[in-house]
Amino acid sequence: MQRDLGSFPLSPAVRVKLVSAGFQTAEELLEVKPSELSKEIRISKEEALETLQIIRRDCLTNIPRYAGTSESGKKCTALELLEQEHTQGFIITFCSALDNILGGGIPLTKTTEICGAPGVGKTQLCMQLAVDVQIPECFGGVAGEAVFIDTEGSFMIDRVVDLATACIQHLHLITGTHMEEEHQKALEDFTLENILSHIYYFRCRDCTELLAQVYLLPDFLSEHSKVRLVIVDGIAFPFRHDLDDLSLRTRLLNGLAQQMISLANNHRLAVILTNQMTTKIDKNQASLIPALGESWGHAATIRIIFHWDQKQRTCVVCTYVSSKVILKGTLKIFLLIFVTVTVFEHSKNLKFYFLTTVFLRREPMLVHFFASCTLRPKYLLKHRYGNFFYMLL
């Protein structure tokens, strides 16, 4: 910014000292630290800090904002939130089965946690998503950029180049059959260099660096407003070996989770965190559970657990709240109960009752409950074993 210092609302004494020290424009002051400035022009540190704050506030379009910004003061109705959720995009993973169970892909404005044993493909999925987030909108993507924070050193640029090349070829195949002008134009921009230039890579080696990077993310995201995906590959490693105090670890992780959620909401992006698996020994039975403890399990909105089933990789989606999924589930239960009760009422045959409950493996308790409410005890008592069956209910 080549703005003259005279145009800023500075105190005259400070202005005179700045001019005599040779500072002409605001640009020269942007890179200077307050301690250096105070030493150079011989003013107190507080004055130097205030001066620089005035200059930076006027120069930079997006300044760091702390809580108490316009976002939290806005009122929002639930209907508006519902509409927002329906219109938000998803980041497709190019695996149709995974996209189906997630309801379209990785959702924006939510945090997703991916857990799995080593070698199952968490880093591969993260690298894939860093490429997929850049797919143009006419192909169903979100046309965004990605931030990749690597704590394990597993980001290999050769592999990302392979994935990007494959994605470009796939999109070319699609346009080959459709030949629409909009698609062709979008594809011209979707080149390897462009894809790589929109993945911002950070390498953090321990939990302090990771925490520092996450504190700096809001400023970075304000400068790069097109970022739609933040990936932290390996959130478990820095926190597991470095911190002996488990309660401190829980507090730091909670703080991190809160920041991620607020980033996801404020900047409308998806946050992906990768977790390790650890062995839990319970009465001589060993099982694999996600690391970092129970309290971390509540941090992410969606948790995807990858595991091996024979030689096949499978994944389970846990703790996912989606309006579509819940609706389907509830409808199913009501239908089942309605059918069962109708059957009993009309057939008055207990054999049917037990046959139906055998088939309804998953909802027997609910069926029992509703059936006991509606079935009249009268004809149960008439039956030879009526008392027995009624007790079972």
Next chain:
Amino acid sequence: MDVDQLDLNPRIVAAVKKAKLQSAREVLRLSGPDLQRLTGLSGIDARRVLQAASLGLRGSGVFTGCTPGLQCPLKPAQPRPRRRQQRVRLSECHPPAPLYTSPRPPSHPPSGDPQGLFPAAPPGTGEPHFSEEHPVVQCVRVSGESSSRAGPALQLYQQRARFPVQHQRLSLGCPVLDRLLRGGLPLDGITELAGCSSAGKTQLALQLCLAVQLPQQHGGLEAGAVYICTEDVFPDRRLQQLITHQPRLRAGVPGELLSKVRFGDQIFIEHAADVDTLLECVSRRVPILLARGMARLVVLDSVAAPFRCEFDSQALTARARHLQTLGAALRHLSCSFQSPVLCINQVHPHPSPLGSLAGQSWGRHVLCHGLSGSGAWLIFQVTEVAEEQRPAGPQGFSDERVSPALGTAWSNQLLMRLTAERARGKEEPARTLRVVFAPHLPPTSCLYTIGAEGVQGMPGTESC
């Protein structure tokens, strides 16, 4: 970085120092509410402190290769382009005076470094130029990332000299095996080589110790190797044999170059029989060698031995803790000094579901003894009773009853895992080297043989 140097109001700095927090790292170790409680500052001020500490630690750009304040014996200078003077302050460089008395002078001038250790700084960014005293550690900070510049992953791809971690690999000495690994071992991260006894793991490790000493154009790193033995004595005679046959193995390397390199002198051997000695060796003695540039490969043969004899089934959590500490120390070394770390691991069989307990434990004892690879084990506790259930997924062995030892706690620390297997019962033992998992490799395998000159892959035997 000291709290005084942060961009904060002196009132806030005073409050922070009153709470006995001296450096930015200590500040960042506390959560927001903790900081408020300790310093008595308001929420907004506490956030400002954390923000300023983060800025001080990470700078404002991407790719901090080595951050100041990390336990790196060489602290880099921080770039502060002064107005009208592009002079970098070297006053904050603290060369460790007693350590750096290397007998071998750095073999490359800063301008034409073959190893890419001195990044060619683009003009006008104020990146630090290091003096010749710090040849090893590449400490790069890019200050002030503007959106008009090319994005970071693109720079990782295009500026190969500046990011050797992404592009350079340590060759194995055989072109077939290098093709399997797409160049060789990566420079940052732990590579594990697991296998039954007499599969050829130690042979491959010795071959790597020789290959690392060649110059970069032949796939080496122009430095020595540290070999940490935990179970057997170092196979010195075999090493001498390999050295004598090097010209036959490395046919592509000119003979006079091979004769100039003093292979035996640059391999540093350490012995560590138990866990504590091993941890001390890895955290104290090995970094000195790596910091001086005398070694750029760490081989740990084998990682399972100290852990399997010291920890019984009740102490699995203690074992997991030690494994995590060891893994973290090795990763830290690998990252700070851009040196590959190779850990050799054993295998353990899964407990069979049927059979009596007594028969099971005896059978397992015998089986484990045979698989341990050493004849001097008199006491061998069957430690795997309460270990994990049979791990799912391909373990890398054609015999599905075995898998690499040490469980999930260790495999979480690895970057990539290779397995060496020897199929018994045939006249020509077919040995297979398999990639189990790696971030940049598909699960492939190839056959190899072991001769007098070393390990050589058999061309045309690569398979998925």
